[in-house]
Amino acid sequence: MSYTGPKVHIDLAQLAKNYQLVRNEVGNIPVMATVKANGYGHGAVEVSKVLEKEGVNYFAVFTLEEGIELRDAGITTDILVYSKLDPNRLSEAEAHNLTLNVSSFDDLQALKSHQGDSIKVHLKIDTGMTRLGVPLEQSEAFLQEANQIDGIEIEGLYSHFATADEGDLSYANNQLNKFNDVLTIAEKLGINPTFIHCSNSGAILNLPESRFNMVRVGMLLYGAFPSDEVPQDLPIKPVMTFTAPVVEIRDVKAGTPISYGGVYTTEKDTRIAVVQAGFADGVPRPWYVDGFVKFKDQNLKITGRICMDQLMIDVGSADIQYGDEVLIFGSNEHGTIDVNEIANTINSTSYVLVTAIGIRPKRIY
Ligand SMILES: Cc1ncc(COP(=O)(O)O)c(C=O)c1O
Incomplete structure (x- = not known):
C-alpha cells in the first residue's frame, strides 16, 4: 500500500555519530541516554537499539511503560525510570529489571513494605528545580533512612538542573554547590553509590565540573543544542527530518483569504498548494506567521493558519507538482530548515518541536 502522508526520516547513522561525539566529549564517564517520550519523538526502540550497539552505559525513560517497551524489544542495558515511584508497581519494575527513581519519604515507605529481592534505585535530591526530589535540608534524614532499607540497592544519587543551558550560570552553580553538599553528607553516612x-x-557543555561519574544526556544525541547559550563546538547534526506531500495545487486570485479565520490573503495572483501535515502531526501552529517549507532550495511561505491535518503554501511559479514532498524541518535534497530556527522564531524549544511529532507521520529509519 502506498503511503502519501507526512513522514519523519530518522538518520540512525547520525544518531550513532552524535553519541560518539558526546562519548568523546565526556571521555570515560558513563553515559545515560535519555530516550523518554518515544526517544524525543524519534522512536525509543529504534534509537535504543542503536545506542546499545554503540555501547551506551544506561538508558533513562520517564514511565514504567516506556521501560517495559524497551525490555520487550530486547534491550538489556540498565534503564532508569525518572517518574514518581508507583508503590503499586514495584514487582513489575523488579520483574523487568528497571531502576527506580526514589524522590520522597513516601517512596521509602513503599520500598520498606515491598517483599522482593533487590530493587536498584537512584535517590533524587532537589537542589533548585522544585520538581521531584527531597529538599536539601531533608537530604541527610532521607539518605539515612534509605540506607537502612534491606531490599534496595542504592546505585545512584542525583539531581537535576533548572538553568544549565543558560548563559548566566549563577543559579546552576548554586545548585551544583548544594549537590556537592549532599555528596558530603552521603560520604559521611558511608553511602557510596556507583553513579552520581x-x-x-x-550542563555537559556549560558546566563540565558537574559531570561527576555519569552524564544524563538527551537532546545532544538527537542532534540539537539545548539552547543558544551553550558552546556549539560539538559537530552534532539533527537526526530527524520531517517532510510532507503536496496533495493539491490551485490557482487563486489576489485577495483570496486562506485557511481558518481568513487571517492571510494573497497579495497577487498565485498558486496555492495544500500540504498534508498539520498541527496534529507536529507542525507547530504558531509557525504560520513567519513560517515556510522548502522545496528545491526555495522557501515557500506558509499561507494562513496551520490546520489539524493540512497546511497551505504559496508555490508561485515553483516547479512543484502533486505528490512532491516538501521539507518541514531537518535536512534533505531540498535544503535545510533548522528546528532551532523555528523554535526561536515562535518562542518555543527544539524539545517541544521534536516531541510534538504525532502518531500519524510514518517514521522511516
Ligand atoms: C531528569 C532528566 N535528566 C536528564 C534529561 C536530559 O535532558 P537533555 O535533553 O537536556 O539532555 C531530562 C530531560 O528533560 C530529564 O528530565
Whole structure:
C-alpha cells in the first residue's frame, strides 16, 4: 500500500555519530541516554537499539511503560525510570529489571513494605528545580533512612538542573554547590553509590565540573543544542527530518483569504498548494506567521493558519507538482530548515518541536 502522508526520516547513522561525539566529549564517564517520550519523538526502540550497539552505559525513560517497551524489544542495558515511584508497581519494575527513581519519604515507605529481592534505585535530591526530589535540608534524614532499607540497592544519587543551558550560570552553580553538599553528607553516612549524576545536555557543555561519574544526556544525541547559550563546538547534526506531500495545487486570485479565520490573503495572483501535515502531526501552529517549507532550495511561505491535518503554501511559479514532498524541518535534497530556527522564531524549544511529532507521520529509519 502506498503511503502519501507526512513522514519523519530518522538518520540512525547520525544518531550513532552524535553519541560518539558526546562519548568523546565526556571521555570515560558513563553515559545515560535519555530516550523518554518515544526517544524525543524519534522512536525509543529504534534509537535504543542503536545506542546499545554503540555501547551506551544506561538508558533513562520517564514511565514504567516506556521501560517495559524497551525490555520487550530486547534491550538489556540498565534503564532508569525518572517518574514518581508507583508503590503499586514495584514487582513489575523488579520483574523487568528497571531502576527506580526514589524522590520522597513516601517512596521509602513503599520500598520498606515491598517483599522482593533487590530493587536498584537512584535517590533524587532537589537542589533548585522544585520538581521531584527531597529538599536539601531533608537530604541527610532521607539518605539515612534509605540506607537502612534491606531490599534496595542504592546505585545512584542525583539531581537535576533548572538553568544549565543558560548563559548566566549563577543559579546552576548554586545548585551544583548544594549537590556537592549532599555528596558530603552521603560520604559521611558511608553511602557510596556507583553513579552520581546531574548533567543534562546543557550542563555537559556549560558546566563540565558537574559531570561527576555519569552524564544524563538527551537532546545532544538527537542532534540539537539545548539552547543558544551553550558552546556549539560539538559537530552534532539533527537526526530527524520531517517532510510532507503536496496533495493539491490551485490557482487563486489576489485577495483570496486562506485557511481558518481568513487571517492571510494573497497579495497577487498565485498558486496555492495544500500540504498534508498539520498541527496534529507536529507542525507547530504558531509557525504560520513567519513560517515556510522548502522545496528545491526555495522557501515557500506558509499561507494562513496551520490546520489539524493540512497546511497551505504559496508555490508561485515553483516547479512543484502533486505528490512532491516538501521539507518541514531537518535536512534533505531540498535544503535545510533548522528546528532551532523555528523554535526561536515562535518562542518555543527544539524539545517541544521534536516531541510534538504525532502518531500519524510514518517514521522511516
Ligand atoms: C531528569 C532528566 N535528566 C536528564 C534529561 C536530559 O535532558 P537533555 O535533553 O537536556 O539532555 C531530562 C530531560 O528533560 C530529564 O528530565
